[in-house]
Amino acid sequence: MSTCQHEWEMTNIQFGIIVFEKCSHCNGLRTYFSPIVVGDDYREGDCLWRVMENAQSFRFDLRCKKCNRLEKYDDIMGFMYCTGCLPDCKVEILQKKYAIKKTWVMVAFGFLTDSFPKPISPERLMILDDYFNQKRDTSRSTIKILSYDLIENFSYCKGEFIFDVGMLSLEPPTERKPLF
Amino acid sequence: MTTKELIEIVKLKPLSKFEHREINGVFVSDMLSDVMAGAQSGNLWVTVQTHKSIVPAANLVDVSAIIITSGKVIPQETVDLATKHDIAILSTEVSTFELVGKLYSLGLVSS
Numbered sequence: 246m247s248t249c250q251h252e253w254e255m256t257n258i259q260f261g262i263i264v265f266e267k268c269s270h271c272n273g274l275r276t277y278f279s280p281i282v283v284g285d286d287y288r289e290g291d292c293l294w295r296v297m298e299n300a301q302s303f304r305f306d307l308r309c310k311k312c313n314r315l316e317k318y319d320d321i322m323g324f325m326y327c328t329g330c331l332p333d334c335k336v337e338i339l340q341k342k343y344a345i346k347k348t349w350v351m352v353a354f355g356f357l358t359d360s361f362p363k364p365i366s367p368e369r370l371m372i373l374d375d376y377f378n379q380k381r382d383t384s385r386s387t388i389k390i391l392s393y394d395l396i397e398n399f400s401y402c403k404g405e406f407i408f409d410v411g412m413l414s415l416e417p418p419t420e421r422k423p424l425f
Numbered sequence: 426m427t428t429k430e431l432i433e434i435v436k437l438k439p440l441s442k443f444e445h446r447e448i449n450g451v452f453v454s455d456m457l458s459d460v461m462a463g464a465q466s467g468n469l470w471v472t473v474q475t476h477k478s479i480v481p482a483a484n485l486v487d488v489s490a491i492i493i494t495s496g497k498v499i500p501q502e503t504v505d506l507a508t509k510h511d512i513a514i515l516s517t518e519v520s521t522f523e524l525v526g527k528l529y530s531l532g533l534v535s536s
Contacts, residue, residue, distance in 0.1 A: 258462045303458040324461075326481040349484055349510060380466035381487045382446070385511060388485060407482045409456050 249312040253376040256315070257306040263322055263408065265298040276322055276357045278304055300408035307376050316372050321365065325352040325393070325404045334397035336404075339389075347386040352404060354393045362394040426533065428490050428513055431469075435527055437492060437515040440499060441507035448489045451533050453525060457482045464488055469533065471521055477503040484510045494521045 261280045270292045286295045307316045327336045340350040370390050377388040396402050429445040449467035454460050466487040475497050483491050490513035507514045
């Protein structure tokens with residue numbers, strides 16, 4: 246077991262597009278990372294997949310500056326912040342608990358596939374916590390990253406992804422359309 | 426330089442409630458993904474974005490303040506969320522170009 250007191254930095258940063266697709270046949274939803282904007286519908290058996298949204302984003306890995314350990318995060322679609330829409334949701338319950346200690350909760354989201362949701366392991370979440378908190382003035386606040394499988398009901402979740410979508414309008418921002 | 430000093434020198438308008446802190450550089454971008462990937466803790470973030478998603482992005486990378494340029498109207502929900510997270514939102518009528526020139530002349534550079 247490593248005794249290194251890891252000091253993480255972002256590496257392998259790749260900018261691209263998170264594509265959200267929905268099937269009009271099975272009502273399924275899938276997401277994936279693409280280096281280019283995708284817009285074409287396509288068939289897959291009985292399914293007809295249609296692009297709902299393209300969001301500019303990035304993916305990354307973390308590397309320890311001391312021991313060179315690489316932790317891959319290419320399965321993470323992005324981060325979402327909880328808007329407290331469902332009081333019984335585990336994320337909202339934890340958010341309230343952590344807020345007392347000035348710890349702000351973010352939800353790490355994996356890509357949506359047929360096996361969705363696939364939890365992000367506690368060890369990998371802890372490494373993300375370490376990365377974001379190591380740079381912070383910890384006397385002010387800390388960050389806690391939760392896994393997206395804690396979300397009670399995706400159909401009702403109004404959490405907001407920290408994505409670049411619909412943000413360049415000169416008009417005042419309106420509520421974004423739900424992705425689920 | 427602190428956010429308090431910067432507000433006085435550059436005549437920025439504070440919108441949210443926050444604790445002043447030290448500034449260690451400047452990051453200019455209108456893309457959240459760019460900020461999350463590239464901004465450093467303590468940086469000033471200069472942008473024209475006003476959507477409330479700028480607050481969690483700023484919080485995640487621990488910027489010292491968000492400066493919104495060109496006199497953009499900032500929704501109250503963005504300001505309220507920033508106050509909740511102790512994030513400084515400052516506004517100015519000048520353009521990003523002009524503001525960056527002023528920041529550079531003060532010795533603040535990218536980091």
